[in-house]
Amino acid sequence: MTVFPQGYPQAVLDQIERTRAVVATLHAELPRWGLVVWTAGNVSQRVVVGSEPGPDDLLVIKPSGVTYDELTPESMVVCDLDGTLVDGTRSPSSDTAAHAYVYRHLPHVGGVVHTHSTYATAWAARGEPVPCVLTMMADEFGGDVPVGPFALIGDDSIGRGIVETLRDSRSPAVLMRNHGPFTIGTDAKAAVKAAVMVEEVARTVHIARQLGDTVPIAQSDIDSLYARYQHVYGQQPTNTPESDS
Ligand SMILES: O=C(CO)[C@@H](O)[C@H](O)COP(=O)(O)O
Numbered sequence: 001m002t003v004f005p006q007g008y009p010q011a012v013l014d015q016i017e018r019t020r021a022v023v024a025t026l027h028a029e030l031p032r033w034g035l036v037v038w039t040a041g042n043v044s045q046r047v048v049v050g051s052e053p054g055p056d057d058l059l060v061i062k063p064s065g066v067t068y069d070e071l072t073p074e075s076m077v078v079c080d081l082d083g084t085l086v087d088g089t090r091s092p093s094s095d096t097a098a099h100a101y102v103y104r105h106l107p108h109v110g111g112v113v114h115t116h117s118t119y120a121t122a123w124a125a126r127g128e129p130v131p132c133v134l135t136m137m138a139d140e141f142g143g144d145v146p147v148g149p150f151a152l153i154g155d156d157s158i159g160r161g162i163v164e165t166l167r168d169s170r171s172p173a174v175l176m177r178n179h180g181p182f183t184i185g186t187d188a189k190a191a192v193k194a195a196v197m198v199e200e201v202a203r204t205v206h207i208a209r210q211l212g213d214t215v216p217i218a219q220s221d222i223d224s225l226y227a228r229y230q231h232v233y234g235q236q237p238t239n240t241p242e243s244d245s
Contacts, residue, residue, distance in 0.1 A: 012049055012058075016087075019045050019060045020073040026188050027062055027071050033196045035115040039065050042093040045188035046103050046110045047078070053107040057081055059099055063090030094153055101159025102184060106167065111188030113195045116180040119202035123147075124175035130202050133214040137205075138222040139229035140197045142170025150177045158182070170226060173198040 026043045030036040044061035046053060060076050077088025083100040085092055093099070099112040115121075123130050123145070130145040132138055137145070148165040151157035162182050165174045172194040173183045181198050185191035208214050217225075 008049070012047065015047055016058065016060065016078055017073070019047050020076040020078075023060045023062070023076050023188055024071050024073040026192050027068055029192050030113075030115055030195070031068050033199070035117040035195055035199055036068070037116070039067055041115040042095050042099075042113070043188050043192060044093075044096075044099040044112050053103075053110075055081055055104060057103060058086060059096075059103055061093045061096055061099060063088065064093050066090065095158065097155055098153075098158035098162060098182070101156050102162055102182075105159075105163045106184065108186070109184045111185045111191035113183045113185075113188070113191040114180065115195050115199070117195065117199035117202075119206050120145075120173075120175055120198050121180040122206065123202050124177055124180050127177045129175070130198075130205050131214060131216070132222055133205060133208070133216060134201055135217070135225050136197070137201050138217060138225035139233070140194070141173065141201070142226040142230075143222055145171055145173050145175060145198055145201065148174045148176045148182075151179070 023043055023045050030041050030043065035041060042062050044059045047058040047060060049056045049058060059079050059081065061079065062071055063075055063077050066075065075090065077090060077092045078086045079092050079096055079100065080086055081100045081104045083097045095114050102109055102112050124147065127147050129147050132141065132143045146165050146169055148161040151161045158176060161176060162174055166184060172185055173181050175181055181195060183191045183194035183198060185194055205214060
């Protein structure tokens with residue numbers, strides 16, 4: 001077990017423990033939704049150390065090569081944003097460098113997920129973006145699901161490809177070519193949702209393509225659907241007693 005370097009305030013240590021529990025729980029969602037097999041995939045969440053997200057933040061992620069039924073809050077590992085292990089008894093996920101790169105370069109991102117879900121990974125194998133032909137895609141992705149470059153695991157290559165692809169995109173998901181989906185969110189739960197949704201739309205559009213040509217949605221309609229879903233859907237109505245409280 002590594003020992004936390006001196007200087008982390010108790011509030012940060014408490015946040016780390018809460019994040020370990022959140023990340024461990026969210027890992028169970030990947031096999032639950034059929035997004036991974038064996039030890040494939042991983043989930044992480046940022047731990048903000050200062051008053052706002054920054055380079056001194058930490059991340060909590062799964063240990064490498066451990067099956068999902070063995071993952072517990074205590075088995076989660078803590079790394080800095082260089083991917084260096086700060087606390088944990090096992091080596092961090094082999095995708096830690098990619099997650100850390102995303103957190104370093106996209107401060108608004110609080111959660112990252114990677115899976116090898118079948119249909120999204122099949123689109124990644126073809127290097128083809130999933131076209132935005134469903135209102136559900138307009139809602140969640142604001143357009144096509146983009147493809148990122150082929151990149152070998154183990155250094156900043158995957159992370160750089162994720163950031164370069166998503167930095168100017170509304171999509172929270174990128175299909176890394178020949179590899180599989182990576183998703184981002186304001187927290188790990190949002191990134192897990194994006195991982196579930198990208199597999200769902202990849203499957204639906206694949207099936208549609210088997211039956212014939214898909215029908216595009218006008219960009220103005222995509223924009224309208226995206227704006228509604230992101231800013232209205234699921235929000236508290238303003239004319240109820242609860243909203244007055
Ligand atoms: O994509 C890869 C390897 O190509 C990884 O996502 C593995 O699928 C999971 O690795 P660990 O998180 O267990 O190190």
